[in-house]
Amino acid sequence: xxxxxxxxxxxxxxxxxxxxxxxxxxxxxxxxxxxxxxxxxxxxxxxxxxxxxxxxxxxxxxxxxxxxxxxxxxxxxxxxxxxxxxxxxxxxxxxxxxxxxxxxxxxxxxxxxxxxxxxxxxxxxxxxxxxxxxxxxxxxxxxxxxxxxxxxxxxxxxxxxxxxxxxxxxxxxxxxxxxxxxxxxxxxxxxxxxxxxxxxxxxxxxxxxxxxxxxxxxxxxxxxxxxxxxxxxxxxxxxxxxxxxxxxxxxxxxxxxxxxxxxxxxxxxxxxxxxxxxxxxxxxxxxxxxxxxxxxxxxxxxxxxxxxxxxxxxxxxxxxxxxxxxxxxxxxxxxxxxxxxxxxxxxxxxxxxxxxxxxxxxxxxxxxxxxxxxxxxxxxxxxxxxxxxxxxxxxxxxxxxxxxxxxxxxxxxxxxxxxxxxxxxxxxxxxxxxxxxxxxxxxxxxxxxxxxxxxxxxxxxxxxxxxxxxxxxxxxxxxxxxxxxxxxxxxxxxxx
Ligand SMILES: [Fe+2]
Ligand SMILES: [Fe+2]
Numbered sequence: 020x021x022x023x024x025x026x027x028x029x030x031x032x033x034x035x036x037x038x039x040x041x042x043x044x045x046x047x048x049x050x051x052x053x054x055x056x057x058x059x060x061x062x063x064x065x066x067x068x069x070x071x072x073x074x075x076x077x078x079x080x081x082x083x084x085x086x087x088x089x090x091x092x093x094x095x096x097x098x099x100x101x102x103x104x105x106x107x108x109x110x111x112x113x114x115x116x117x118x119x120x121x122x123x124x125x126x127x128x129x130x131x132x133x134x135x136x137x138x139x140x141x142x143x144x145x146x147x148x149x150x151x152x153x154x155x156x157x158x159x160x161x162x163x164x165x166x167x168x169x170x171x172x173x174x175x176x177x178x179x180x181x182x183x184x185x186x187x188x189x190x191x192x193x194x195x196x197x198x199x200x201x202x203x204x205x206x207x208x209x210x211x212x213x214x215x216x217x218x219x220x221x222x223x224x225x226x227x228x229x230x231x232x233x234x235x236x237x238x239x240x241x242x243x244x245x246x247x248x249x250x251x252x253x254x255x256x257x258x259x260x261x262x263x264x265x266x267x268x269x270x271x272x273x274x275x276x277x278x279x280x281x282x283x284x285x286x287x288x289x290x291x292x293x294x295x296x297x298x299x300x301x302x303x304x305x306x307x308x309x310x311x312x313x314x315x316x317x318x319x320x321x322x323x324x325x326x327x328x329x330x331x332x333x334x335x336x337x338x339x340x341x342x343x344x345x346x347x348x349x350x351x352x353x354x355x356x357x358x359x360x361x362x363x364x365x366x367x368x369x370x371x372x373x374x375x376x377x378x379x380x381x382x383x384x385x386x387x388x389x390x391x392x393x394x395x396x397x398x399x400x401x402x403x404x405x406x407x408x409x410x411x412x413x414x415x416x417x418x419x420x421x422x423x424x425x426x427x428x429x430x431x432x433x434x435x436x437x438x439x440x441x442x443x444x445x446x447x448x449x450x451x452x453x454x455x456x457x458x459x460x461x462x463x464x465x466x467x468x469x470x471x472x473x474x475x476x477x478x479x480x481x482x483x484x485x486x487x488x489x490x491x492x493x494x495x496x497x498x499x500x501x502x503x504x505x506x507x508x509x510x511x512x513x514x515x
Pocket of ligand 2: 342
């Protein structure tokens with residue numbers, strides 16, 4: 020899309036809307052979705068091929084007796100089982116989970132690679148170490164941290180199912196009863212570990228819960244395995260060893276995966292919400308008014324994100340840093356003018372507008388330099404979209420007799436491309452407006468502000484729905500009075 024079109028707030032959806040099609044707020048179905056589908060399919064096929072070859076040569080020991088019909092059928096079945104599981108994983112993530120929401124293949128690729136590594140390691144360990152040493156809990160922990168809980172749950176159960184099929188299909192390679200028992204016990208361990216551990220907290224606490232609940236699950240699994248299978252102390256030790264190995268490898272690899280894939284894990288986001296973060300401290304020192312505004316926006320954005328099923332922690336962190344660019348020139352923003360001096364009084368409106376508009380680009384630059392996750396940088400970049408700076412545009416119109424170029428008075432950024440960016444845009448606007456008009460009817464003001472953004476086409480490039488917008492509006496109407504400490508009006512006493 021051309022810069023001019025973006026500035027004017029136009030999009031393909033707008034054009035379709037003019038043609039009478041109901042496309043408001045609908046996601047753009049463009050080439051990116053098709054490219055994503057084929058990339059995912061290619062990756063799926065590549066991973067299935069590599070895993071099948073790994074199984075055929077490293078686990079099954081090649082075709083020592085030659086390429087007999089049974090061996091070939093067995094290996095082909097492994098390929099089909101894996102391909103089917105990964106197609107299911109893709110379909111689930113595309114339509115029900117979080118991994119493929121943003122037209123990026125990365126989260127799906129991460130979940131696929133983790134699953135493939137787990138399948139490969141499990142098949143090899145079950146053959147060469149013990150059928151009870153199945154590092155499947157590792158998959159669940161890592162996938163939940165890097166991609167999302169729903170993806171992890173689906174990935175865990177489909178991977179366990181794939182392993183069961185492969186084991187059942189290869190009677191000569193594995194002790195089938197023991198292997199199935201081992202897979203079930205380790206799947207249960209992984210599930211209990213993640214559900215009991217939670218995700219928001221200090222890493223050391225989560226590590227403790229991982230080990231604690233991992234051991235409880237392993238103990239329960241030992242009882243089950245004793246009843247259902249010829250069980251020995253050695254097997255029990257292997258079951259506990261797989262818990263320790265899963266947790267240890269997870270915690271050792273998590274920072275590596277964080278860096279390699281630049282994935283915005285909740286653990287990483289949590290660090291950015293710490294008030295002791297140096298960038299947040301700098302904001303507090305250089306632009307205290309902006310800092311306070313950001314804290315208020317963060318509370319609203321967190322509540323709205325939770326209400327529409329988005330990541331509340333990411334919404335909070337994004338809000339903390341959305342106006343970080345203002346630290347380069349804090350005095351140009353009303354919330355930081357405490358002594359009555361306003362530098363805009365000495366500037367022409369065009370220059371004033373450029374000073375205001377610059378804070379988004381400055382923010383992106385600062386966040387990138389400091390190595391912030393892509394998701395937080397994107398939210399800062401998109402929080403004004405292509406909205407106009409009305410105050411200075413109106414001031415210029417008042418001062419100018421001739422025509423006035425409106426493009427000098429609008430933010431030249433991307434419109435929100437994620438729900439988090441859209442939530443941030445709404446909460447930012449609402450917080451500022453309510454602060455400036457505390458006597459106004461809050462509900463009517465919020466409705467008007469949101470309608471203005473919709474009319475300007477600010478949400479045409481993200482998949483936020485009208486239903487989401489209604490939920491956000493309702494959440495704001497409920498949250499704002501608490502934040503601004505509106506007093507309950509006492510009823511006047513009836514005159515006798
Ligand atoms: Fe801003
Ligand atoms: Fe703001």
